Amino acid sequence: MTQARATIFLAGQHGLYHCTNRCVRRAWLCGIDPDTKQNYEHRKTRVEARIQQLGAIFAVGIYGYAVMSNHLHVVLSVEASAAEKWSKEEVVERWLQLYPARTPEQMNEKRVGLLGNPDAIVRCRNRLMDLSQQRGQPLNRASEFETRRPKPHHALNDL
Structure with missing residues (x-):
């Protein structure tokens, strides 16, 4: 089952x-x-x-x-050891590859918003190493x- x-x-x-x-x-x-x-x-x-x-x-x-x-x-x-070595910029770029915005302007807004939020980066990193x-x-x-x-x-x- x-x-x-x-x-x-x-x-x-x-x-x-x-x-x-x-x-x-x-x-x-x-x-x-x-x-x-x-x-x-x-x-x-x-x-x-x-x-x-x-x-x-x-x-x-x-x-x-x-x-x-x-x-x-x-x-x-x-x-997981590879994900722990990623910089916060790399975490955000990987996350945006997974969930891209519709326009370049929206993509930049999402990037800036994520980079300014350390808790969001931790959540994204954890999800990127979650099977x-x-x-x-x-x-x-x-x-x-x-x-x-x-x-x-x-x-x-x-x-």
């Missing part, structure tokens, strides 16, 4: 973790969906790129991953949008 990440992983605890993400409601991550016959192979490179991007932002080492047709596997470790935060990031927003399936006509009649 699955368990919540928060009950398995304790923040700051070092170890190797094998994590899986599975698509739900018969959604297809990559490859050819046997129901719709649509090819989603183009998603695989985007998912792999997102895994690498998140690995570069968070203090999490990625030791391996496999993107399968309807799920993925990732082997991770928390690199639950990293695993909770959407891997591919485009694929989430693509796989939304319309309700079958008979289901609409039941409303």
Whole structure:
């Protein structure tokens, strides 16, 4: 039976973790969906790129991953010692990569606001070395949008 990440992983605890993400409601991550016959192979490179991007932002080492047709596997470790060495500017830049503003002006406002708030920098640093935060990031927003399936006509009649 699955368990919540928060009950398995304790923040700051070092170890190797094998994590899986599975698509739900018969959604297809990559490859050819046997129901719709649509090819989603183009998603695989985007998912792999997102895994690498998140690995570069968070203090999490990625030791391996496999993107399968309807799920993925990732082997991770928390690199807390690396995060402790980051300057406050580096913490803020990593945080802004994860949560960018819409305009350059808003981005600069967020940067200045975070740099002027030591408590916020501590919270950001802690979240950037939290495995639950990293695993909770959407891997591919485009694929989430693509796989939304319309309700079958008979289901609409039941409303």
